Amino acid sequence: MAVKAAYENYSGPNRDAVENFHGNQLVYIGWDEHMMFACPGAFPLPPQMPFGALVKDVVPGAFSQHPDFANIDWNKVEWLLDGNAFKPTLDKSLADNGVNHKSLIRMITPGLNGINNSGF
């Protein structure tokens, strides 16, 4: 349904268009059952970045404070991309893995469910 304005063809700036991020795209990364990080983090990342680099270079900066982090078995991590289960190819780029501008990546670590299993 169109917005009713006092003039025809109401529209405004698309502030978060990918072109505005200087060659990067936005990616959100969250860790399920670890509410210490109250919400997913937002990161500007090059679409060509390999998924493996995201795991190695970005994720630790976001979540390594959590005591569970050191115990993650990266082979068992389950990933969700924009709400769907997904198996990333680590040496392929974010773009080739289907991670687009403003995609949300969620990490699920079976067996690791926060401090004392509390989801925190």
Add this chain to the structure above:
Amino acid sequence: MQVDIKSLSIKPLRNTFDQVVRFTGSDKSASRYLEATIGVQPEVNFHYKPLWSKNRDLYDKENTLIVMSDWYRLLDPRQYYYGAWTIARSKQQDAAERNFSFVEKRNMLEAIPADLRDKIITTFLPLRHMEYAANLNNTYMSAYGYGVSITQAASMCAMDRLGIAQYITRIGLMLDGNSGDTLKTAKAAWQNSPAWQPMRELTENMLTTEDWFELFVAQNIVLDGLVYPLMYQSFGDLTSASGQTSFAMMTEFMSEWFDEHVRWTDNIIKVAAAESDSNKAQLGKWIQQWQPQILQALQPVAQQALGSAAQAGLDAAVAHLSARLNKVGIN
């Protein structure tokens, strides 16, 4: 309160807000006026384009042709923030209340001769409609203007105009013993009588003026600058000359108000004109554009109010306005 104060150690970390420091250039303790005014309006990072304007932001400097490097410099010499304004007005309304009840208790209005009474009804009471338009116009300046210095003063002015429209209404109700008949007659004159039509047309045109600063000039400088001297001074003198003090008493609020209004409005155009030649030229252009129209629309009203003294009344009003404009460097 039981406080063990180590008074020597209690030193302020700062004396005022940073936005005031940026404006005055020093962290001296600041006046309530400045703390209430400077930097309060949002300036950047507006989230959504307004549905009500195709080209403008929620707060937009380009709503007028006037350009200021710092809009906060359009200060109000009265230093009115809400509290100072409303306390000042509450005192004035107290005085007005006493005047009205003085006139009422002594039935002073009964002594007004019929012809003067008619004049008050058909040439003075219609001003309540003009004041209502002035209320809308100042509300417009408050809505679309830039920087709290001028917009808050416009807001107060808008409410003042509503108050004045209501005082004029009260004069009508006192004249007709609360029947409302005088107001009906006055409104019919405003709506239909030939003498008022040029002014009503001008008023309706003014209500569609888009540039808020132009509206400030047209309404608060030129129109008020001519109407108040004409109606509260010359017409007021005429009522007093016939031995009637009641009119002057009941319009004391307006007369005092206008003196104060002039102080505010003149400072605004003075500072705006001093900012740049282009501002000065633009202000001059607006005055040249509005003054003849307003003067022309006032002719039949002046005629009706003052009769043979009409031209003298208009001349005096023009002289009053010209003197003000000369003083602030716009002519």
Add this chain to the structure above:
Amino acid sequence: MEQAKKMNMKDKYNAMTGDLGWDFSYKTEAEIFPLSDFEGIKIEDWSKWQDPFRLTMDAYWKYQGEKERKLYAVIDAFAQNNAHLGVTDARYINALKIFLTAVTPLEYAAHRGFALAGRALPGVGAQVASQMQSIDELRHAQTQLHTISQYNKYFDGLHDPFHMYDRVWYLSVPKSYFEDAASAGPFEFITAISFSFEYVLTNLLFMPFMSGAAYNGDMATVNFGFSAQSDESRHMTLGLEVIKFMLEQHPDNLPIIQRWIDKYFWRGYRLLGIVGMMMDYMLPKRVMSWKEGWEMYFEQNGKMLFDDLARYGITMPKFWEQSVEEKEHLTHKLWLTFYGYGHAAAFHTWIPEDSELDWLSEKYPNTFDKYYRPRLVYLREQEKAGKRFYNPSLPQLCQTCQIPMVYTDPKNPTQRVYRESIYKGDRFHFCSDACKEIFDHEPEKISQAWLPPHQIFQGNCGGATIPDVLKHYHFSENDGGEFLHSRDNANWNLWKGLTPDEEAA
């Protein structure tokens, strides 16, 4: 001269307002009030407008002048007596920091918004009511500034509120809420602010908060709070009148109004979560919990209001049940969020003392001990061990309410709610069904949101590092972070002659 008869209040007020207008003939009504019909609200007869309060300007000046005289007498006395030292403790000041940076600018925005409405609406009664509210809102912004001015001299985080409001990440929550309303047409604005916000929600802002200020020894704030509330009562009745008037004027107005009520109830509720956090976590002495406040003012009183409006076909705001389901989680979640982002806020955060945790357990028996106490205790231990937790990433925000995506499913409180929409090929994220629905109804508008984390990444906020951004925000190194290590706390202890041990005792 006729014998003066008594005029009834209504007729007299009409002579003082409605009758000031006239029938335009040189210009059309559409030329003079060009913004009155684009929203689709149909008004057939403005003369049916009922003024909720009939205050003429002389009475207005009289009452407001008296209120201001009293208010400023207290503010003067407050400053002369160093009364900022009389509050319960320095943690309390942090509630004022949020108030000054998030609420005071809204008062100002309301001032301007009601000026727009007071010029745009064609009925004189509605104009006058809007204009009076406009200038009242200016009053509120200014009395708050004048009251808090004294605190600004002695405490951090209060020194540059308007610069912060235009830029700081969490302040985009109130800013975008209000700008959504103010960038809309006059009827939507007045429904949003006078009705959904003032009538339905602000009792929660002022009643418990101001009572809280009284309870915590902040007489200056109580003073402006209650003084402002006396205006607020007028504003609330304007809100109700506007709604009833529009509904009575034309049946086509109902669905439009219902949608606005739904939208602004939800956005207002999301915004008020921050007030809830102040009530539950930031007042050293507490008056009532968020949950109790929500039950009293929304579930009971709000429900009665909507029962009243049922005769017009208005129903409870959509998703209100969600607000009730969230009531035992909301404030804990928000406090933990701000605790984690405390290094990027202009107020201090801390872990409540044990007695305060016990109060929270008592007020939130179903959730606090089960979910939130262990988290707070864990974070306290971390802090004691020198590992004060701060979240290192910029938060993902909800596109609509702009609060970080922290809300969880009440039925599964360790699972966040994620919703999304695709608009013109781009993905947008939401914290709730309600925020998604608001977006989906007007994506052209809500997609424009100026989301601070994204703006930082685009290079519009002073730089790429957190210190760059905090500098751009004008935060000093004393403004944020852990309360225990703050300059406020150190100064407070010095001024009050407290050693940390005495304070704990």
Add this chain to the structure above:
Amino acid sequence: MSDKMVFLALQDNEDARPIREAIEADNPLAVISQYPGVYKIDAPGRLVVNRESVEERLGRAWNPQDIHLLLVSLSGNIDETEDYFALERT
């Protein structure tokens, strides 16, 4: 009697005392709750503040609009004349 409630919240100060007393006398079903700095008066259906009752307690003239000086909050539909200030919900 209506089961719908109205309420009035007034500042707790000396000026409000006669009003509060007048309300208590004229609204037997009203329930008063005290909070710091403010009291809240709930009543079913209607709550009225009568000019005469306040004047009796105040010992001088009182205009129902004077309630503006003390109001903190309210809920209900306003019915206001020169002789009373009332809230209704029926």
